[in-house]
Amino acid sequence: MDFGNIIDAALSQALGPQAIVFALAAIGLNIHFGYTGLLNFGQSGFMAIAGFGLAVSVVRFDLPFFVGVLIALVTPVLLALVLGVPTLRLRADYLAIVTIASSEILRLILGAVEFKDVFGGSNGLTGFVRPFQDLNPYSGPLDLGIVSWSRSDLWSLTVGWILVALGCLLVWALMRSPWGRILRSIREDEDAVRSLGKNVFSYKLQALILGGVFGGLAGLFHVLKQGSAVPTDFNTTFTFYAYAALLVGGAARVLGPVVGSIIFWFLVAGLGELFDQLTDGSGVNLPTWLMTDTQASLVRFIVLGLGLMLLMIFRPQGIFGDRREIAIDAR
Amino acid sequence: MRLRLAALVPLVFCLTALGALFTPTQADETPAPSPAASASAGATSSPPDADYYIAVQLLDSSKKAADGTSGVPVPDVKLTVVDDAKADVGSSVTDAEGRVYIPIDGGGKYTVELDEDSLPDGVKLSGSASTTKTVQVFLEGATNVQFQIGVTAVKATPFLTEFSQAMFNGIKYGLIIALAGLGLSLVFGTTGLTNFAHGELITFGAIAAYVFNRGFGLPVIIAGILAVVASAALGWIQDKGLWGPLRKRGTGLIAMMIVSIGLALLVRSLFQYFFGGSTRTYSEYVAQGPNKIGSLRIADKELAIVGIAIIVIVVTCILLARTRLGKAMRAVADNPALAASSGMRVDSVITAVWVLGTALTGLSGVLYAVDKQVSFVMGFKILLLVFAAVTLGGLGTIWGAILGSLIIGIVDEVGPVFGVPASIKDVGPLLVLVLILLVRPQGLLGKAQRIG
Numbered sequence: 131m132d133f134g135n136i137i138d139a140a141l142s143q144a145l146g147p148q149a150i151v152f153a154l155a156a157i158g159l160n161i162h163f164g165y166t167g168l169l170n171f172g173q174s175g176f177m178a179i180a181g182f183g184l185a186v187s188v189v190r191f192d193l194p195f196f197v198g199v200l201i202a203l204v205t206p207v208l209l210a211l212v213l214g215v216p217t218l219r220l221r222a223d224y225l226a227i228v229t230i231a232s233s234e235i236l237r238l239i240l241g242a243v244e245f246k247d248v249f250g251g252s253n254g255l256t257g258f259v260r261p262f263q264d265l266n267p268y269s270g271p272l273d274l275g276i277v278s279w280s281r282s283d284l285w286s287l288t289v290g291w292i293l294v295a296l297g298c299l300l301v302w303a304l305m306r307s308p309w310g311r312i313l314r315s316i317r318e319d320e321d322a323v324r325s326l327g328k329n330v331f332s333y334k335l336q337a338l339i340l341g342g343v344f345g346g347l348a349g350l351f352h353v354l355k356q357g358s359a360v361p362t363d364f365n366t367t368f369t370f371y372a373y374a375a376l377l378v379g380g381a382a383r384v385l386g387p388v389v390g391s392i393i394f395w396f397l398v399a400g401l402g403e404l405f406d407q408l409t410d411g412s413g414v415n416l417p418t419w420l421m422t423d424t425q426a427s428l429v430r431f432i433v434l435g436l437g438l439m440l441l442m443i444f445r446p447q448g449i450f451g452d453r454r455e456i457a458i459d460a461r
Numbered sequence: 462m463r464l465r466l467a468a469l470v471p472l473v474f475c476l477t478a479l480g481a482l483f484t485p486t487q488a489d490e491t492p493a494p495s496p497a498a499s500a501s502a503g504a505t506s507s508p509p510d511a512d513y514y515i516a517v518q519l520l521d522s523s524k525k526a527a528d529g530t531s532g533v534p535v536p537d538v539k540l541t542v543v544d545d546a547k548a549d550v551g552s553s554v555t556d557a558e559g560r561v562y563i564p565i566d567g568g569g570k571y572t573v574e575l576d577e578d579s580l581p582d583g584v585k586l587s588g589s590a591s592t593t594k595t596v597q598v599f600l601e602g603a604t605n606v607q608f609q610i611g612v613t614a615v616k617a618t619p620f621l622t623e624f625s626q627a628m629f630n631g632i633k634y635g636l637i638i639a640l641a642g643l644g645l646s647l648v649f650g651t652t653g654l655t656n657f658a659h660g661e662l663i664t665f666g667a668i669a670a671y672v673f674n675r676g677f678g679l680p681v682i683i684a685g686i687l688a689v690v691a692s693a694a695l696g697w698i699q700d701k702g703l704w705g706p707l708r709k710r711g712t713g714l715i716a717m718m719i720v721s722i723g724l725a726l727l728v729r730s731l732f733q734y735f736f737g738g739s740t741r742t743y744s745e746y747v748a749q750g751p752n753k754i755g756s757l758r759i760a761d762k763e764l765a766i767v768g769i770a771i772i773v774i775v776v777t778c779i780l781l782a783r784t785r786l787g788k789a790m791r792a793v794a795d796n797p798a799l800a801a802s803s804g805m806r807v808d809s810v811i812t813a814v815w816v817l818g819t820a821l822t823g824l825s826g827v828l829y830a831v832d833k834q835v836s837f838v839m840g841f842k843i844l845l846l847v848f849a850a851v852t853l854g855g856l857g858t859i860w861g862a863i864l865g866s867l868i869i870g871i872v873d874e875v876g877p878v879f880g881v882p883a884s885i886k887d888v889g890p891l892l893v894l895v896l897i898l899l900v901r902p903q904g905l906l907g908k909a910q911r912i913g
Contacts, residue, residue, distance in 0.1 A: 169715070216899045222715075223655055227852050228898060231891040234845055244882040366845075370722050377719065428734045435727025442720045443707065 635870020692823025
């Protein structure tokens, strides 16, 4: 048993690119769910449409990379409009069902063999991240003893954490503005806001668009650090994990999603590595009737599911949240 | 005419997921020249006198020849040999034995082209399906070139046959969804919980039946009944151990929904932990030969699935409409506070709803597994369709859940007949859901005031 390796794996993931993807997606969900009370279960759809927005425009239409990035940021806005206009007047669970359905529709279509010529089928698209990697100023990998990253990861990390910081700054600024106060009052009591003459529908739509763009950023960053856009990366389970990360950190808190994602990945990677070592056949091992090495990779999901349940039951505000400030009791 | 229609049905089956059930019986369907006929025709050719020649024999390996060897010759197919400089060297037509010999000038690189239009109807190249083969000729005598010929004889199936077969599959699928949807709708109606762990209840039924069947060696029917009982018990445990206490704590609906997401993840991972990632089958009713019913081909187990589902749904509806408990369930769904003040024990009614709902859902899992296979994600995979069905019909309404499920099942199965690519056939029902919500947000049978 090598605790150094476990800590290394856990920390590398907790501060690594995957945690950034989660943090960006969860910042978007925080705007939706934490501040406005909208149940968006299709964040992976926003990610997919942005990631493929870039991939398709660069690979298939030969557009310049930065035009592709621009397209990737516009497509989530369009998706938010399509989803929001019909459903935001209805009860919260309708948005949940429509968003989850649309993200599945997107994933199925993007992975369909019939559209292989456009979206690349289940293998997805590659070969569009060159301009991003060419900007990499680092010359070698980084090894700090307890954590280590490759050269390209290091570049992704720099860009990613800057994006996360800017995102947090934006959310912080917006949520203390009058606009943000209206969002929070919508979460508390829609009718009260309406009686003050505010157009609730319009505010909800703006929140959906803003959070969707953060989801798009997450998707964009995901395909950039991955070097490929693969449809199965954007499945519904991702959205649920992003919710778990948000709720661990605490909804309706600026830093909640970021801290949540870091903790989420620390635990997921750490547990993964721990049980990997406990079943790899060397050193201290669990008996095989209890756990085999294929079963070992599942323990983290079991813990994750149980953790999410217990968290929601005993501390729904997460680590930093304020119990008075969560939409958890609203319908 | 009917016979001919019926004879074509296996081809439809080939194209569906039921291919596993299919036993190849089409040897007599496509007219194939028998060796006797070809001998009397005297059309066999012999190797030419040339030093170099290319030899091709076309055999349709999907069929068995009369003498038992596999593959019947494909005659009258035009083959052309082209040399390296793209100049035509010669062309000829396959004889009754499917053979052709085309003399060439000497060694070198040659391309053999097969004229696809001259292939008989229903015979297709398989493998890479390429109509050209390039060979390097070194030696005198015959250089053999092979073309793989089609395993499947694809013939256009009459639209009506294909459509009605898809309709039947759709109704079967819809009924399986309806059982699960009824469970979801009952629970949602009485408690307001959007249960994301519902898919795992479907899987639970299927896996419980698997354990009783393979583990304890019981027949599938008894294992299925026991699995439904186990599901009912699980419903009771779930309500007593988790959802009931949460209700008493006053946990909000959205919090409960997220708890159910966590529960789904937990239970699904546990299934995978103990059951494994593979798909498995029960010991009986796995590959059942289909019966011809009119122009349809339906296996006995499919009839049983449809029959059991219909009976259970009808009985459930009668119970809900007529019995005291059923009325109490509907009363609690309608207005829990009023029901409580009328002297009903709301909590006991809700427990009964959980037991009934989970049992129905477990049954749907058993039937689905008998129809297809058992896997740890089977419920998760159809959860969204169950949600779509229930929302489509109207959240919390019983008839709505059934109607919605049938629509979803039929759209899912019939879509491919109208050209929806099979790999994205699940998109159809979800699109129907989104579109109907735009026009009629309360669902088909929902009451308008529920949505505000």
